[in-house]
Amino acid sequence: MECQEAERLVMPYIQDELPTPVLEEFLEHIQVCPQCQEELEIYFTVAEGLRHLEEETGSYNIRGEMERVLEASRQRVQLARLVKIIYYAVNTLASLGLFVTFLLQLRIWHTGG
Numbered sequence: 001m002e003c004q005e006a007e008r009l010v011m012p013y014i015q016d017e018l019p020t021p022v023l024e025e026f027l028e029h030i031q032v033c034p035q036c037q038e039e040l041e042i043y044f045t046v047a048e049g050l051r052h053l054e055e056e057t058g059s060y061n062i063r064g065e066m067e068r069v070l071e072a073s074r075q076r077v078q079l080a081r082l083v084k085i086i087y088y089a090v091n092t093l094a095s096l097g098l099f100v101t102f103l104l105q106l107r108i109w110h111t112g113g
């Protein structure tokens with residue numbers, strides 16, 4: 001992912017609007033790109049600041065909060081990946097089952113005929 005695209009996705013990310021595949025690429029970019037990470041931090045600080053303005057939490061830890069949100073996003077991506085693997089495994093097993101059934105059927109035809 002290019003910086004330009006990552007920057008464009010910062011706001012949708014904060015608003016939790018990114019679909020998981022995009023989220024995954026976004027997180028990967030954020031992890032390796034200090035500029036975009038800083039960009040995210042700025043937007044995040046502003047967004048969170050606005051959100052907590054009324055709550056008046058003076059010692060609010062913005063950095064820790066961002067880490068927490070990033071971690072939650074990573075977990076979401078990992079979960080989606082896990083679901084995909086399981087889906088793939090189940091599909092593969094199902095195909096394998098069909099294949100074995102087909103082989104058995106062939107054998108029955110072969111020995112029968």
Ligand SMILES: [Zn+2]
Nearest residue numbers: 003006033036
């Ligand atoms: Zn970047």
